[in-house]
Amino acid sequence: MASTGLIDLSRWQFATTAAFHMTFPALSVGLAIFLVILYASYCRTNNPLYLQMFRFWRKIFAVGFALGIVAGIVLTFELGLNWGQYARAVGPILGPIICLEALTAFFLEAGFIGILLYGEGRVSRKVTMVSTCLVALGALLSTAWILSANSWMQTPAGFKEVNGQFQPTSWYHVIFNPAFDWRFPHMVLAVLISASWFVAANGAYYLLKHRALPFGRKTMSIGLLSAALLLPVQLYVGDSLATYVSAVYQPAKVTAAEGNFTSDNTGWNLIVIPNQPKQRNEFRLSIPHAASVFIYHNFSGTTPAPSLTAFPKSQQPSVWATFYGFRVMVIGAWGMFTVAFIGLIMRMRRRLYTERWYLRLVLWTLPFGVFATIGGWVVSEAGRQPWLVNGQLLTANSVSSLSTGEVIASLAAFWVIYIGLFTAWVRQVIREVRRGPEELPSLDETPTASPPPQSAPALVTAGSR
Amino acid sequence: MVFLWMLILIGALLAYVVLDGYDLGIGTLTLLERDPARNRSRLDLVGNVWDGNESWLILLAMGLWGGFPAAYATALPGLYLPLCLMLGGLIFRGFAIEMTLHRPGFDPIWGRLFGIGSLVTAFAQGVVFGGLISGVSVTNESFVGHTWDFLGNGYALLTGCATVLLYTWAGAAQLRAKLGGDASGVTSRRLRQHTVAIALAAVVSAALLPVATSARLSLAGVDRWLPFGYGVLLAASGLWTVYRRADRRPYQVGFFAAAAVQAGGMLALLCLYFPQLVPPSVTIYSAAASRLTLLFLIIMIGLIGPATVAYGIYSHWVFRNKPVATRAPDPGEARTRNGASPALELKGSN
Ligand code: HDD
Numbered sequence: 001m002a003s004t005g006l007i008d009l010s011r012w013q014f015a016t017t018a019a020f021h022m023t024f025p026a027l028s029v030g031l032a033i034f035l036v037i038l039y040a041s042y043c044r045t046n047n048p049l050y051l052q053m054f055r056f057w058r059k060i061f062a063v064g065f066a067l068g069i070v071a072g073i074v075l076t077f078e079l080g081l082n083w084g085q086y087a088r089a090v091g092p093i094l095g096p097i098i099c100l101e102a103l104t105a106f107f108l109e110a111g112f113i114g115i116l117l118y119g120e121g122r123v124s125r126k127v128t129m130v131s132t133c134l135v136a137l138g139a140l141l142s143t144a145w146i147l148s149a150n151s152w153m154q155t156p157a158g159f160k161e162v163n164g165q166f167q168p169t170s171w172y173h174v175i176f177n178p179a180f181d182w183r184f185p186h187m188v189l190a191v192l193i194s195a196s197w198f199v200a201a202n203g204a205y206y207l208l209k210h211r212a213l214p215f216g217r218k219t220m221s222i223g224l225l226s227a228a229l230l231l232p233v234q235l236y237v238g239d240s241l242a243t244y245v246s247a248v249y250q251p252a253k254v255t256a257a258e259g260n261f262t263s264d265n266t267g268w269n270l271i272v273i274p275n276q277p278k279q280r281n282e283f284r285l286s287i288p289h290a291a292s293v294f295i296y297h298n299f300s301g302t303t304p305a306p307s308l309t310a311f312p313k314s315q316q317p318s319v320w321a322t323f324y325g326f327r328v329m330v331i332g333a334w335g336m337f338t339v340a341f342i343g344l345i346m347r348m349r350r351r352l353y354t355e356r357w358y359l360r361l362v363l364w365t366l367p368f369g370v371f372a373t374i375g376g377w378v379v380s381e382a383g384r385q386p387w388l389v390n391g392q393l394l395t396a397n398s399v400s401s402l403s404t405g406e407v408i409a410s411l412a413a414f415w416v417i418y419i420g421l422f423t424a425w426v427r428q429v430i431r432e433v434r435r436g437p438e439e440l441p442s443l444d445e446t447p448t449a450s451p452p453p454q455s456a457p458a459l460v461t462a463g464s465r
Numbered sequence: 466m467v468f469l470w471m472l473i474l475i476g477a478l479l480a481y482v483v484l485d486g487y488d489l490g491i492g493t494l495t496l497l498e499r500d501p502a503r504n505r506s507r508l509d510l511v512g513n514v515w516d517g518n519e520s521w522l523i524l525l526a527m528g529l530w531g532g533f534p535a536a537y538a539t540a541l542p543g544l545y546l547p548l549c550l551m552l553g554g555l556i557f558r559g560f561a562i563e564m565t566l567h568r569p570g571f572d573p574i575w576g577r578l579f580g581i582g583s584l585v586t587a588f589a590q591g592v593v594f595g596g597l598i599s600g601v602s603v604t605n606e607s608f609v610g611h612t613w614d615f616l617g618n619g620y621a622l623l624t625g626c627a628t629v630l631l632y633t634w635a636g637a638a639q640l641r642a643k644l645g646g647d648a649s650g651v652t653s654r655r656l657r658q659h660t661v662a663i664a665l666a667a668v669v670s671a672a673l674l675p676v677a678t679s680a681r682l683s684l685a686g687v688d689r690w691l692p693f694g695y696g697v698l699l700a701a702s703g704l705w706t707v708y709r710r711a712d713r714r715p716y717q718v719g720f721f722a723a724a725a726v727q728a729g730g731m732l733a734l735l736c737l738y739f740p741q742l743v744p745p746s747v748t749i750y751s752a753a754a755s756r757l758t759l760l761f762l763i764i765m766i767g768l769i770g771p772a773t774v775a776y777g778i779y780s781h782w783v784f785r786n787k788p789v790a791t792r793a794p795d796p797g798e799a800r801t802r803n804g805a806s807p808a809l810e811l812k813g814s815n
C-alpha cells in the first residue's frame with residue numbers, strides 16, 4: 001500500500017484543483033442561462049437595455065469560462081495521473097460517462113461559444129440566439145454527466161466486480177444511480193443561485209455608485225428575483241437530499257456533518273472543536289432543540305442528533321471537513337434566503353433600489369453562492385471518506401505509485417499557477433465592472449432591429465432619482 | 466470491437482494533433498515575431514477555435530480511460546512530469562488567449578504568456594509521446610518505474626523538439642493560408658527551410674527509435690510492411706507538397722499536407738507497434754474494458770459523433786475568412802480608450 005504522505009498529498013492536490021475548477025462552473029453555468037434570458041428578452045422587446053446587459057455579461061462570462069475549461073482538463077488528467085489504481089478499477093464505468101460529457105457537452109459549448117462571443121455582425125440574430133441556447137444547454141448537460149459520474153461514486157449501482165475492476169451490468173442503473181435523482185437538481189439550483197447572487201451584487205454596485213442606473217436596477221432585480229424564487233426550492237431539495245439519499249446510503253456522512261460524538265444533543269451545532277482521535281468535542285456551541293427540527297422534522301425539539309461513535313473509527317470521515325463544509329453551505333443558504341426575503345419586502349415598499357445599507361449588504365454577500373457551492377462539495381467528497389467508491393474502493397488503495405517528490409512539485413506548481421490566475425481573473429472582473437457597461441447600443445448598430453419603445457436618452461435620464 | 470475502438474481513438478488523436486497542432490504552432494510562432502499587429506491577427510486566428518480543438522484532447526483521454534483503463538492507469542503515472550508540464554502550458558495558454566482577446570492590440574504580458582504556454586505545451590506533448598514510444602515499466606497493470614524514466618536516454622527530448630518543429634510548421638502553413646504572405650510574416654523561404662528541418666528530424670528520430678525503445682518493433686508480414694510503406698509515402702508526399710508549393714498564395718493545401726504528414730507518421734508507428742498500447746507490456750487486448758463498455762462507447766460515438774463533427778465544421782465555416790476581432794471595436798472600448806486600437810484596424814485587409 002502507498003504511503004500516507006503520498007495519499008494525503010494526492011488528496012490535497014485533487015481537492016484544491018477541483019475546488020478551483022468548481023468556482024468557475026458555479027458562475028458560468030448560471031451566467032450562460034442568464035445570457036439566454038437577456039438575449040431572448042432583447043429579441044422580443046427590442047429594448048437596447050437588454051442588449052447592453054447581454055454584451056456586458058458576455059465579457060465577464062467569457063473569461064471565467066476559459067478558466068473553467070483549462071482547470072477542468074487538469075481534473076480529467078489527474079484521475080489517471082494521481083489515482084492510477086482508481087482509474088484502472090472504475091474506468092469501464094466512469095470513463096464512458098465522462099466521454100459522453102465530452103461528446104455531448106464540451107464539443108457543443110466549444111462549437112458555439114465562438115459564435116456567441118464573436119459572431120455578432122457576422123451571423124443573424126436568430127443564429128446568435130440559437131448559439132446562446134446551445135452553449136447553455138451544453139453547460140447543463142455537462143453538469144448532468146459529471147453529477148452522474150460523481151453520484152455513482154457515492155451510491156454505486158448496476159455493476160459487478162471482476163478482478164478488482166468494476167464492470168457495468170446495466171448502463172441505466174449506472175447513470176441513473178440513486179443519488180443522482182436528488183443531487184442533480186440540487187447542483188443545478190446551486191449553480192443558478194450562485195450566479196444570480198453574483199449578478200445581483202454587481203447590480204447593487206452600480207446603484208451604490210450612481211452609475212448606469214437602469215442597467216444596475218434591471219441587473220439587480222433579475223438577480224435577486226431569481227435567487228428569491230430558487231432558494232426556497234433549494235432548501236426543500238437539500239433537505240430531501242439529506243433525508244432520502246445521504247442518510248440512507250452514507251449515514252456516517254450526515255452524522256459527521258452534524259458533529260456529535262454523543263447522542264444526547266438535541267441542539268444544532270454552530271461551532272464545534274472536534275477531537276476525533278479521542279472521539280469527543282473539545283467545545284461546542286449549539287442552537288437548542290434545532291437539530292431535532294432540522295434533521296427529524298420533530299417540532300417538539302426532543303429527538304437528539306445521532307452520534308458518530310456508532311461507526312468504527314476507521315469508517316468515520318473527518319469531522320473538521322464535513323462539519324464545516326456543511327456549515328458554510330447551510331449558513332450561506334439561510335443567509336442568502338434572509339437577504340433575498342428582506343429584498344422582497346423592500347421591493348413592496350419601493351425602496352429596493354435606493355436603500356444604501358441594503359445595497360451594501362447585497363454587495364458584501366457577493367461570493368456567498370460560490371462559497372456555499374464549494375462547501376457543499378467538501379461535504380459530499382470529504383464525507384465519503386474513507387471510501388473513494390462508497391463501500392467498494394478505499395481511497396488508500398487508489399493512488400498511483402509515484403514518488404512523493406513528484407507530487408509535491410506538481411502540487412506546489414498548481415497552487416502557484418492557480419493563485420496567480422485567480423488573482424488575474426478577479427482583477428479582470430473588477431476592471432470590467434469598474435469600466436461599466438458600454439453605452440446603450442444605438443439602433444443602426446443592430447441592423448434588423450425596429451425602433452425601441454423608448455429612445456435611449458429617455459431611459460438614461462429616467463434613471464436618476 | 467477492441468480493434469474498432471482503437472481505430473476511433475487514433476482518429477481522435479489525429480484530429481487533435483491536426484487541429485491543436487496548428488494552433489499551438491501559431492502560438493509558438495508569436496514568440497518569434499515582434500510586430501504586435503501581426504501577432505494580434507495570429508491570436509485572432511486561434512481565438513475562436515482553441516477550446517474546440519482542445520475538446521479532442523479530452524475526448525481522447527476519456528476514450529482511453531473508458532476503453533482501455535489499464536493503459537490510462539499506467540501511462541499517466543509513468544509520464545507524470547511531462548504531462549503536468551503540458552497541463553501547466555495549456556492552462557496559461559487558454560487563459561492568456563481569453564485575456565488578450567478582450568483587450569485591443571497585443572498585450573505585452575499576456576501575449577507572451579500565450580506564446581510561452583503554447584511552446585511548453587507542444588514540447589511537453591512531444592516528450593510524452595517520446596516517453597510513451599520508448600516504453601513504460603509496468604507490472605500487473607500498474608506503473609512500477611521511476612520519476613525520470615520517461616526521458617529514456619534523452620530520446621524524449623529529441624521528440625519534444627521534433628514536435629515543436631512539426632507544430633510550428635503546421636502553424637506557419639496555416640498562417641500563410643489565412644493571412645497571405647505579407648500579413649502572416651511567414652516567407653516562402655523560411656517555410657522551405659522549416660520543411661527540410663522536419664524531414665531531417667523525422668529521419669533522425671526514426672533511426673534512433675530501435676535503440677531507444679524497450680518495445681518490440683516488427684515489420685514482419687505484409688499486413689505490417691505494406692501499410693507502413695504507405696504511411697511513410699503519405700508523410701513524405703505531405704512534406705514534398707509544401708516544399709514545392711511554398712510560394713503560392715491560396716494555400717489551403719498546407720493544412721491538408723500537414724494532416725497527411727501527421728497521419729502518415731501515425732500509420733507507420735501503428736504498424737511497428739501494434740498491438741502494444743503502453744509498450745512494452747500493455748496491449749490493446751490486455752487493457753480493454755468489458756464488452757458492454759466498448760459496445761456502449763461505440764454506439765454512442767456513432768450516434769453523436771457525426772453531429773459533433775458537423776457543427777465543428779459549421780463553426781469554423783462561420784469564421785472562414787476573417788479572424789475574429791475584425792468586428793467593429795465595441796463602443797465601450799472606443800469610449801474609454803479612444804483610438805487606442807490601431808492593431809484592430811490593420812488586418813481588415815484580408
Ligand atoms: C468524477 C468524479 C468527481 C467529481 C465530479 C468531483 N470529485 Fe472530488 N474527488 C474525486 C472525484 C470527483 C476523487 C478522484 O474520487 C477524489 C480524489 C481523492 C478522493 O478521495 O476522491 C476526490 C476528492 C475530493 C476532495 C477531498 C476529499 C478528501 O480527501 O477528504 C474534495 C474536497 C473534493 N474532491 C472536492 C470536489 C469538488 C469541489 C468538486 C466539484 C467540482 C468535486 N470534488 C467533484
Ligand code: HEM
Pocket residue numbers: 018021024025026028029064065066067068069070071072073074075076106107109110139140142143146147187191516519520523
Ligand atoms: C472531478 C470533477 C470534474 C471533472 C473531471 C471535470 C472536467 C471538466 C473538463 C475537462 C472541462 C473542460 C471542458 C471543455 O473543454 O469545454 C470542464 C468544464 C466544465 N465543467 Fe467540469 N469537471 C468536474 C466537475 C464539474 C462539476 C461538478 C460541474 C458541475 C456544475 C462541472 C461543470 C463544468 C462546466 C459547466 C464546464 C464548462 C466550462 C466552464 O463552465 O467553465 N464540472 N469540466
Ligand code: HEM
Pocket residue numbers: 154182183184186187189190191193194234235237238239241242245246250253329330332333334369370372373374375376377378379380381
Ligand atoms: C439548507 C439548505 C441545504 C441543505 C439541507 C443541503 C443539503 C446538502 C447535503 C446533505 C449535501 C450532501 C449530499 C451528499 O453527497 O450526500 C449537499 C451537497 C451540496 N450542496 Fe447543499 N444543501 C442546502 C443548500 C445548498 C445551497 C444554497 C447550495 C449552493 C448555492 C448548495 C450546494 C451544494 C453543493 C454544490 C453540494 C455538492 C454536490 C452534491 O452533493 O450534490 N446547497 N447539500
